Amino acid sequence: MKSQTIHTPTADQIRRAPKVVLHDHLDGGLRPGTVVDLARENGYRALPHGDADKLGSWFREAADSGSLERYLETFAHTVGVMQTEDALRRVAAECAEDLAADGVVYAEVRYAPEQHLEGGLTLEQVVEAVNAGFREGERRAKENGHRIRVGALLTAMRHAARSLEIAELANRYRDSGVVGFDIAGAEAGYPPTRHLDAFEFLKRENNHFTIHAGEAFGLPSIWQAIQWCGADRLGHGVRIIDDIEVADDGTVKLGRLAAYVRDKRIPLELCPTSNLQTGAVGSYADHPIGLLRKLHFRVTVNTDNRLMSGTTMSREFEHLVETFDYTLDEMQWFTVNAMKSAFIPFDERVAMIDDVIKPGYASLKAEWLFR
Numbered sequence: 001m002k003s004q005t006i007h008t009p010t011a012d013q014i015r016r017a018p019k020v021v022l023h024d025h026l027d028g029g030l031r032p033g034t035v036v037d038l039a040r041e042n043g044y045r046a047l048p049h050g051d052a053d054k055l056g057s058w059f060r061e062a063a064d065s066g067s068l069e070r071y072l073e074t075f076a077h078t079v080g081v082m083q084t085e086d087a088l089r090r091v092a093a094e095c096a097e098d099l100a101a102d103g104v105v106y107a108e109v110r111y112a113p114e115q116h117l118e119g120g121l122t123l124e125q126v127v128e129a130v131n132a133g134f135r136e137g138e139r140r141a142k143e144n145g146h147r148i149r150v151g152a153l154l155t156a157m158r159h160a161a162r163s164l165e166i167a168e169l170a171n172r173y174r175d176s177g178v179v180g181f182d183i184a185g186a187e188a189g190y191p192p193t194r195h196l197d198a199f200e201f202l203k204r205e206n207n208h209f210t211i212h213a214g215e216a217f218g219l220p221s222i223w224q225a226i227q228w229c230g231a232d233r234l235g236h237g238v239r240i241i242d243d244i245e246v247a248d249d250g251t252v253k254l255g256r257l258a259a260y261v262r263d264k265r266i267p268l269e270l271c272p273t274s275n276l277q278t279g280a281v282g283s284y285a286d287h288p289i290g291l292l293r294k295l296h297f298r299v300t301v302n303t304d305n306r307l308m309s310g311t312t313m314s315r316e317f318e319h320l321v322e323t324f325d326y327t328l329d330e331m332q333w334f335t336v337n338a339m340k341s342a343f344i345p346f347d348e349r350v351a352m353i354d355d356v357i358k359p360g361y362a363s364l365k366a367e368w369l370f371r
């Protein structure tokens with residue numbers, strides 16, 4: 001007989017459980033101490049604090065604004081110190097190391113190459129420096145007993161006009177470390193259809209992309225991302241809840257778009273803490289992830305921006321376990337969902353699920369036997 005209490009994971013088990021993150025921004029995940037170091041090395045003088053702890057708190061508080069636009073302003077400082085190859089390589093290596101130390105076994109980490117050209121780098125130099133950093137981080141993680149694979153997603157900024165160029169860049173590097181494409185930035189006023197040519201190019205190339213949609217803006221953005229642009233996944237997509245009606249007696253009615261998203265198994269890259277900060281959702285308890293999971297949407301759990309949200313994959317799961325009484329079974333379900341939705345080839349995804357994720361959870365679930 002399985003008991004709920006036995007399977008409720010401890011914080012330590014949550015950390016050791018194999019996890020998969022599909023939505024994590026490279027420029028949103030720096031160690032505060034690294035921001036301080038890089039600012040000093042590169043003569044970046046606009047940091048609000050020179051002390052790492054104070055700076056870390058500043059990022060969390062400034063991002064806690066209730067508005068996506070204000071949340072995004074804080075990225076000026078991380079992007080500001082990521083303008084050389086050395087800086088990009090260091091940030092990427094530390095990103096892979098930090099994720100691995102947190103128990104992440106597979107990660108897709110995104111960033112916008114067009115934001116890292118202020119120091120004279122070319123788009124190619126940016127991509128190659130970040131890739132080199134990821135490889136170095138994977139190696140260092142392995143030396144410390146952690147296994148992780150990191151793929152890059154190249155993001156184009158939705159207010160800008162370089163998306164086709166970035167999509168072409170992603171396509172050129174598809175066999176060397178770049179697994180897909182994304183658009184990000186302020187959502188209201190910048191519909192995904194502005195970038196149709198980029199998405200159509202990637203579809204013709206049989207390549208993969210996700211689109212930030214349904215975070216700060218609702219259903220029309222999700223509808224465009226899927227039905228006009230052909231997104232493989234939705235970055236956030238949390239506002240799909242607006243197309244779901246729950247009656248007083250608990251009966252649930254899905255609108256046409258929500259039904260389509262569920263029927264087609266379109267992955268939702270949900271980022272609970274980030275949603276609380278940008279005001280998309282009021283509290284963990286009110287987060288649609290609870291209902292979306294019950295309704296069997298293809299839900300995944302993600303960090304979005306570890307620095308600005310003061311979070312990790314483990315912390316996201318700790319909040320969910322506490323709020324929704326999730327067990328290792330649900331953690332495994334979210335993790336398998338994420339691995340199924342990754343942009344790497346099918347055989348590799350299946351091997352990750354069968355040979356890494358399932359054995360990892362089986363071993364954790366057996367621990368109570370040996371207490």
Ligand SMILES: O=c1[nH]cnc2c1ncn2[C@@H]1O[C@H](CO)[C@@H](O)[C@H]1O
Pocket residue numbers: 025026027028068072075079110111112115155184185186212215274304305
């Ligand atoms: O949650 C988000 N919604 C929309 N855009 C975001 C979010 N988090 C980060 N970025 C934007 O993506 C860029 C590339 O990584 C970041 O510089 C930031 O402007």
Ligand SMILES: [Zn+2]
Pocket residue numbers: 023025184212235304
């Ligand atoms: Zn994001």
